[in-house]
Amino acid sequence: NAGVTQTPKFRVLKTGQSMTLLCAQDMNHEYMYWYRQDPGMGLRLIHYSVGEGTTAKGEVPDGYNVSRLKKQNFLLGLESAAPSQTSVYFCASQMGGGLEQFFGPGTRLTVL
Amino acid sequence: GENVEQHPSTLSVQEGDSAVIKCTYSDSASNYFPWYKQELGKRPQLIIDIRSNVGEKKDQRIAVTLNKTAKHFSLHITETQPEDSAVYFCAAGEGSNYQLIWGAGTKLIIKP
Numbered sequence: 119n120a121g122v123t124q125t126p127k128f129r130v131l132k133t134g135q136s137m138t139l140l141c142a143q144d145m146n147h148e149y150m151y152w153y154r155q156d157p158g159m160g161l162r163l164i165h166y167s168v169g170e171g172t173t174a175k176g177e178v179p180d181g182y183n184v185s186r187l188k189k190q191n192f193l194l195g196l197e198s199a200a201p202s203q204t205s206v207y208f209c210a211s212q213m214g215g216g217l218e219q220f221f222g223p224g225t226r227l228t229v230l
Numbered sequence: 231g232e233n234v235e236q237h238p239s240t241l242s243v244q245e246g247d248s249a250v251i252k253c254t255y256s257d258s259a260s261n262y263f264p265w266y267k268q269e270l271g272k273r274p275q276l277i278i279d280i281r282s283n284v285g286e287k288k289d290q291r292i293a294v295t296l297n298k299t300a301k302h303f304s305l306h307i308t309e310t311q312p313e314d315s316a317v318y319f320c321a322a323g324e325g326s327n328y329q330l331i332w333g334a335g336t337k338l339i340i341k342p
Contacts (some may be wrong), residue, residue, distance in 0.1 A: 149328055157310070158239070158334065158335075159334060160236075160319060160332050160333060160334040160335045161274070161333045162332075163320065163329060165330060166329065168328050174328075176329070185233075206321070207272070208273065215323070215324075215327055215328055216262040216281070216324075216327075217262075217325060218264070218276045219330065220277070221273040221274050221275070222273060223272075223273050224273055
């Protein structure tokens with residue numbers, strides 16, 4: 119039981135490049151989330167999904183897109199990376215509302 | 231919109247002393263209040279949570295109290311140990327909702 123995994127662990131991009139972050143969970147959770155964490159700002163929700171084929175915007179969605187084609191996977195895309203997107207990205211999954219969120223190990227992204 | 235304020239941002243206590251972190255929330259519909267611990271370079275992990283039908287919950291050295299009238303809840307750690315050093319996040323959510331509203335975090339430093 120791997121829990122929540124994220125790929126890659128680290129990445130350095132140049133401004134304007136694109137990339138996709140992959141989140142996978144093997145707990146059959148319905149809800150999945152993408153957060154970014156910046157120093158002193160806690161966790162900010164980018165996008166989330168309440169089930170396969172559904173996505174919704176969170177607090178800071180601009181510059182990101184997501185897809186949930188399979189229940190176990192939640193992809194976060196950056197179409198044209200900007201230095202302001204330098205951050206640590208965490209994926210999380212949850213069985214249902216009002217229950218524990220399980221986090222992945224994080225992806226450290228640097229945009230030069 | 232809904233928000234959660236967390237204080238203090240940094241807390242330094244002597245090993246063996248108690249630590250208290252406080253959060254206030256704005257959404258009166260909130261009824262689920264988890265606390266997450268994030269060690270340096272690691273993922274956030276749930277340490278304790280409380281629902282609005284109880285006023286206090288304990289788990290060994292950790293306790294959480296909730297005052298729904300005042301819309302605030304607190305994390306209490308007794309007999310602090312070096313391994314308690316971490317960033318602690320509070321959050322608030324409504325049980326049937328998908329999203330948690332997160333506090334900005336408290337860095338807890340345990341002095342030897």
